Amino acid sequence: MATIRDVAKLAGVSVATVSRVLNQNGYVNEDTEKRVKKAIEQLNYKPNEVARTLFKKTSKTIGLIVPDISNPFFPELVRAVEDVMNIYDYTVILCNSDEKSEKEKQYIGILKQKYVDGIILTTNQLESDEVLELGVPVVVLDRPSMHSFPSVIADNYGGARLATRHLYDIGCRKIAHIQGPTHVVNAMERFRGYRDEMQELGLWNEQLIIQGNYQLKQAKEATLRALQEHKMDGIFAGNDAMAVGALKAVQQLGLRVPEDVAIIGYDGIPLTEMTTPELSTISQPIYEMGAIAARILVKKIEAKPLEQLHYVLPVKLVERQSTQRRGTR
Structure with a gap:
């Protein structure tokens, strides 16, 4: 050689x-x-x-930190980032933080040692001053906790209101919400949208809030307990994984979906088409979100001007069997 x-x-x-x-x-x-x-x-x-x-002091490499790669939402996001970065000859180092701030800080140290040219964050464990100390361009994706950095998100608040209104429109009146982690920005935006819609409809009931932490198993167990304690005829889950957990809980108790309890999730992952019945969902443009974030990061690395700093992409209702229409009760 x-x-x-x-x-x-x-x-x-x-x-x-x-x-x-x-x-x-x-x-x-x-x-x-x-x-x-x-x-x-x-x-x-x-x-x-x-x-x-x-x-x-440059490597044609970027870091991508995700909170939980086992959540089916993130692989599609990662794919989009990787596809765009490959066009510009960048390699992507994927880091899974498991929602732990210590692990995230450890990854940040490793990425700095590798002289990455930029970082895409889909977590919100770091403070703004810690991110500024990195000394490389940063784009925040999906969880916009730091407004001084470019960000790409979907309309979490509007999507939550849309989901809640959809359950109301098909006849549900006791609508529960399975909430994501309280420290996660998009989870709280979805909760806010649900709460505001329920208040506007005159149906708000704090007892119908279920803690699911964005986890399928935890959502299933929490829904089982909630169904035994409270009457509900509709469930809006803060993500699709929790919606699957809710579906399993409802079926385990011998109830029918949607006849007894209608269920809608959030994200639009392929898993929602594989359940029985198929789950309705609020679909985010997941791939587009990742692709836009990647293009923004390349522009930041190359010191090119940005057309805009923050992107809020629209979501859409995907109505399937779990919320088939029924008469108002």
């Missing part, structure tokens, strides 16, 4: 000159540059990327 010294010898120049050509750093006259490039081609020389990274 050819070395940088072999290139220098063949081109009749110093190793430092070859390094300047490779890194496009410093002046090299045109004839010399042509000789170096010809030698590189003849020897099929491949630069040591680790050494180049250390020298240039």
Whole structure:
């Protein structure tokens, strides 16, 4: 395998000159540059990327930190980021924080050591000053906790109101909400949308709030308890995983969906089409969110102007069997 010294010898120049050509750093006259490039081609020389990274303090690599890769929402988001970054020849380092601030900070330290060119955050464990200390462009995706950084989200508040109103429109009057983690911004926005819609409808009842923590199993167990303690005829789950848990709980108690309890989720992941009955959901443009965040990060890395700083993408109601229409009761 050819070395940088072999290139220098063949081109009749110093190793430092070859390094300047490779890194496009410093002046090299045109004839010399042509000789170096010809030698590189003849020897099929491949630069040591680790050494180049250390020298240039850049790596054509970005970090993507997600809170829970087992949640089916995030793989599609990751795919979009990776697809766009590959177009621009960037490699993506995926970090799964498990919703733990210590683990997230540990990953941040590792990414800094690797001289990543930018980071996409889909978590909200860090404070703004901690993110600023990173010294690289940052884009916040899905969980907009820091307004000084570019962000891409969907209309969580509006989508929650849409879901709640849909349950009302099909005849539900005792509508429960399975809430996500209280420290997660989008979970609280969905709760706010549900609460405001219920208050406007004159149906607000604090006892119909169920804690599901964005987890299928936890949502199932919490829904089982809630159904035994309170009467409800509709459930709006803050994400699709919790909606599946609610569906299992309702069926385990021998109740029918949607005849006894109608259920709607949030996200629009493929899993909702594979349940029996198929689950209605509020569909987010997941892939588009990831793609926009990736393009913003590339522009930030390349110091190009942004058309806008914050994106709030629309959501849509996908009505399936779990909320088939019925007469008002």
